Amino acid sequence: MDTPSPDLFLGLDLGSRTTKIVEMSGGAIARYDIFDTTHDSIERVRRRLERRDYARAAAAGYGRYLMNAHLDCRVVTEITACALGARFLDPAAGLVIDVGGQDSKAIQLGNGSAAFSEFEMNDRCAAGTGRFLEVMARLLGFSLEEFGRTASEADEAVTLSSMCTVFAESEVISLLASGRDRKAIARGLHQSVADRVFPLAARFEARGNILMAGGVALDRCFVDLLAKKLGRPVVVPEHPQLVAAIGAALFAQ
Amino acid sequence: MTDHDELLRELGLDVELHHRIFDAIDRNFAKTVLAQKGRPARMAYFDGVIRGAHGDRVAEIAARRAAGDKFIGTFCVYVPDEIILALGAVPVALCGGTPLSIPYAEQMLPRDICPLVKSTLGLALSNTCPYGPLEDLAVGETTCDAKKKTWDILAADGGFHVLEVPQKKGPRDRDLWHEEVLAFKARLEETTGRTLEPEKLAAAVRLMNRKRRALARLNELRKSENPPLSGLDALVIMQAALIDDPLRFSERLEALNEELEDRVRRGVVVSPPGAKRIMVSGCPSVMGNWKLHHLIEAAGAVVVCDETCTGTRYFSTLVEEGDGGLDAQIAAIAARYLTIDCSCFSPNDERIASVVRLAGECGVDGVVQYVLQYCHTYNVEAARVAAALKEAGVPSLKIVTDYAEEDTGQLRIRIDAFLEGMKR
Numbered sequence: 182m183d184t185p186s187p188d189l190f191l192g193l194d195l196g197s198r199t200t201k202i203v204e205m206s207g208g209a210i211a212r213y214d215i216f217d218t219t220h221d222s223i224e225r226v227r228r229r230l231e232r233r234d235y236a237r238a239a240a241a242g243y244g245r246y247l248m249n250a251h252l253d254c255r256v257v258t259e260i261t262a263c264a265l266g267a268r269f270l271d272p273a274a275g276l277v278i279d280v281g282g283q284d285s286k287a288i289q290l291g292n293g294s295a296a297f298s299e300f301e302m303n304d305r306c307a308a309g310t311g312r313f314l315e316v317m318a319r320l321l322g323f324s325l326e327e328f329g330r331t332a333s334e335a336d337e338a339v340t341l342s343s344m345c346t347v348f349a350e351s352e353v354i355s356l357l358a359s360g361r362d363r364k365a366i367a368r369g370l371h372q373s374v375a376d377r378v379f380p381l382a383a384r385f386e387a388r389g390n391i392l393m394a395g396g397v398a399l400d401r402c403f404v405d406l407l408a409k410k411l412g413r414p415v416v417v418p419e420h421p422q423l424v425a426a427i428g429a430a431l432f433a434q
Numbered sequence: 435m436t437d438h439d440e441l442l443r444e445l446g447l448d449v450e451l452h453h454r455i456f457d458a459i460d461r462n463f464a465k466t467v468l469a470q471k472g473r474p475a476r477m478a479y480f481d482g483v484i485r486g487a488h489g490d491r492v493a494e495i496a497a498r499r500a501a502g503d504k505f506i507g508t509f510c511v512y513v514p515d516e517i518i519l520a521l522g523a524v525p526v527a528l529c530g531g532t533p534l535s536i537p538y539a540e541q542m543l544p545r546d547i548c549p550l551v552k553s554t555l556g557l558a559l560s561n562t563c564p565y566g567p568l569e570d571l572a573v574g575e576t577t578c579d580a581k582k583k584t585w586d587i588l589a590a591d592g593g594f595h596v597l598e599v600p601q602k603k604g605p606r607d608r609d610l611w612h613e614e615v616l617a618f619k620a621r622l623e624e625t626t627g628r629t630l631e632p633e634k635l636a637a638a639v640r641l642m643n644r645k646r647r648a649l650a651r652l653n654e655l656r657k658s659e660n661p662p663l664s665g666l667d668a669l670v671i672m673q674a675a676l677i678d679d680p681l682r683f684s685e686r687l688e689a690l691n692e693e694l695e696d697r698v699r700r701g702v703v704v705s706p707p708g709a710k711r712i713m714v715s716g717c718p719s720v721m722g723n724w725k726l727h728h729l730i731e732a733a734g735a736v737v738v739c740d741e742t743c744t745g746t747r748y749f750s751t752l753v754e755e756g757d758g759g760l761d762a763q764i765a766a767i768a769a770r771y772l773t774i775d776c777s778c779f780s781p782n783d784e785r786i787a788s789v790v791r792l793a794g795e796c797g798v799d800g801v802v803q804y805v806l807q808y809c810h811t812y813n814v815e816a817a818r819v820a821a822a823l824k825e826a827g828v829p830s831l832k833i834v835t836d837y838a839e840e841d842t843g844q845l846r847i848r849i850d851a852f853l854e855g856m857k858r
Contacts, residue, residue: 295853296854
């Protein structure tokens, strides 16, 4: 066991697809780690926590209560965590759009001391989430990076009628069978996710910057389509997946 | 609990499946309601009503029928119990609150129908609900499209009466509803072979008013700075109200209210310090369904009011007690029931005003709008309710869910975040 550093704070985000650990020291990110959420990811987080070289830790994400049950670790929802992380990364942020592996949400940041004032989340359904894009990329034979890049380069977009992951999958298969261009389908799928996420964000009045969080923010095509639909620029921080983990570390602090 | 298997077999039920479903409901009850700490001692009676709902109460009703009284199954707070009681018949609300019967309904119904309707029909189709075979008459109503068409399925075997609840509250709608109540009286007289007598109706009106006053008193006690019982326990009492004998229920609730008054005086606390006060508004949580209240209170908040059919919509107005004869009595009953602000009405401004008023009266920190999945009217009305609450400075959160447990992780995030947003 190391000696606890009074200045080191740990933020954990145990998401449905990936797990994130951020170490903050002196008000800056000292280290971070991102890995897939699997059967042993909890164990990996626990091992990190057991080093006890930090002052305090907090966990967000679907697995937050698992950590809380095992170790001295505060618990915070990713709504609050995202809001705290967003304000840290961009003091001018007014709205965070977080599109993760299992859900998507829009969070309006609060005035003054409040982390957030209101939030909206998608239904219990994969439509409009990273999982939808992941399934579709695989179906089209693209890696995630290729998927976003190819969609950006497409000259046209196929309009998809189905938002449901299962039905969209059959629709894509029919489109491929009818000889439609993979690029145009990729573009259409991105458009469909942007259409689904848009109403979550559009419910809030525009004030301050719009910051994007979650792994889907790495997909440039999605961000561009969403920004176009919102009619406003969307800021993507350096490591959008870490926003909630950064917020959790700030919460621990 | 007494073993009633012989009776269940006599009723022709699938006894094995009955146990599989109702034992699971009982386990869920133990895990949520009974697991709470610091419960009032007199809650034990209401626990017994819930746990005996498919045993002791069934035996009691079977005995009443053997003595010549009739049993009337209902599905909505719009059904005037006074008339049923005045004819010496026994009313019990038969709405389903368990996910376990839903697969049996989905053999016939589409999946995208509300869980309450599917659970209810599933209990009937799976041959597991003991009330079905005991029914001398079942009474449906027209408060939603899924229910209306489900009645058509259930009515195929006869013994079904549908009350037409109007969709507006103008003069013509009042006339229609008045006629519907008269037709209901005629149908019940036919079923029971008895004639409605004004003295008996007056007594039934007094009894139901007594029951509603006891529930209203409970509602007042929940407004205390330290609520003397959990929202989950208050819900159990409401669920028992729909099942139990009204006189016995009223006596027991009056006794519990005394215990609760004493708790308030002594400052007995059931929730953690600083617990946020929440009002649940919208759809009912019937027997078997403790999901939302359990989630909210497990997150450290306390439910202090239910603006639902298993809440204020059931008891907040009384029938005017008078001695103007049968016509005036029926008119008073019809008028009272039409004050119920179900979301099936257009417009339904009085409900929106009532939600805002109750939120203020109960000193709530926030309102959770509870929408059973595919209940379109409460789901759509939620937008106007949320806007009115926002204007009044009350935060609200809409939860759309069914009876299954698979989304508890997602719901917990929403509820936790809703409560975190209040910590200022």
